[in-house]
Amino acid sequence: MKTRKNFLDWAIAQNHILENEVDQPRFYSIHEQNYMYGILARITEGSLDAKAFVEDFKGLENQRYRIMDERTTKEIYAVAQVGIAIDFCAQSDTQKRESSFSVNPDLTNYLVQSAFLWNDIENKNPKTIDTYYAIIPTFIDVAPKEICLTQLSALLLDIKDYREVFTYAELFELVAGAMDYEEKELDRQLLDFVTAQVLYYRTLLPITK
Numbered sequence: 001m002k003t004r005k006n007f008l009d010w011a012i013a014q015n016h017i018l019e020n021e022v023d024q025p026r027f028y029s030i031h032e033q034n035y036m037y038g039i040l041a042r043i044t045e046g047s048l049d050a051k052a053f054v055e056d057f058k059g060l061e062n063q064r065y066r067i068m069d070e071r072t073t074k075e076i077y078a079v080a081q082v083g084i085a086i087d088f089c090a091q092s093d094t095q096k097r098e099s100s101f102s103v104n105p106d107l108t109n110y111l112v113q114s115a116f117l118w119n120d121i122e123n124k125n126p127k128t129i130d131t132y133y134a135i136i137p138t139f140i141d142v143a144p145k146e147i148c149l150t151q152l153s154a155l156l157l158d159i160k161d162y163r164e165v166f167t168y169a170e171l172f173e174l175v176a177g178a179m180d181y182e183e184k185e186l187d188r189q190l191l192d193f194v195t196a197q198v199l200y201y202r203t204l205l206p207i208t209k
Contacts, residue, residue, distance in 0.1 A: 001064075001143050003118040003133070004028060004036075007057050010121055016043045016050045030143035033065060053125070056115050060146075063112035063135045067144045071137040082139070085199045088206040093191060097168045100207040101194070107160045107203050110134045111149075119148035132157060136201050145201055152179065152193050156203055165207055168194065 008027060012019045017039070026032040027039055040061075044054045088099065112133050116126040119133075132149040134156065147153050155175055159166075172190055179186055197204040 001028065001030070001146065003057070003060055003146060003148075006118050006121050006126075008039075010053075010124075010126065011043050011050065014050070014125070016047045030064075030068070036061065053116065057118060060112060060114060060118065060133060060135070063133075064144055064146075067110065067135045067137050081202060081205075084206055084208055085202065087208075089195055089199050096191060096195065097187075100165050100167050101171075101198075101204045102165050102207060103159050103162055104203050104205055105163075107134065107156065110136050110203075111160070117148070117150070119150070134201070134203065136203070147201060147203075152189060155193075156197075 005028065008022065008024070011017050012022075021042070022039055023035070026035045029035075037058075040054050040058055044051050088096065091099075112135060114131045114133060115128060117129045117131050118126055119131070121127070132154075134147040134149060136145045136147070138144060147156070149157055152175070155171070158174065159171075168191075171194065172187065175190060176183070176186060179189075181189060194204060198206055
């Protein structure tokens with residue numbers, strides 16, 4: 001949960017809370033929900049300047065716990081999804097480029113919008129940028145995964161509502177005009193991105209033949 005760590009690092013660096021006032025293992029634990037929200041409340045009470053930031057960050061946490069609470073994936077479905085992803089990742093790069101995909105139909109449900117960029121800050125106030133995060137459930141009782149939808153990951157916003165099957169070549173064509181990469185470098189970046197989305201995040205689902 002990179003955003004949670006970044007948030008606490010920011011709050012301590014800006015003196016919104018003292019480091020010794022936070023039990024960090026508890027704050028970072030997905031199972032210490034009440035403790036984490038209690039720390040957010042203390043930061044808000046101690047600094048009115050932090051209120052807007054805390055309220056924005058709380059939106060990410062609300063989504064994180066909503067995704068955990070609504071997780072209903074059956075074990076047999078999980079095993080099937082993982083098996084398909086592993087088969088895809090075992091293919092050669094050439095075979096991956098010849099593959100077709102669909103968007104995970106639950107992707108839109110995973111999205112949450114933020115007014116600040118919590119994914120990348122250096123002890124300063126986070127940048128004021130409208131940003132989307134995808135909070136994605138796991139198959140076991142651990143924290144959901146998160147993706148900050150910037151740079152190449154913003155591609156997911158372009159295709160999130162697309163319900164047809166598409167090819168790797170079509171994805172490449174979609175991003176080629178927007179990304180400042182040479183064709184060979186873009187192909188490598190996109191292929192690695194697609195592989196991660198299939199295997200780790202499950203936002204893209206390979207079509208089995």
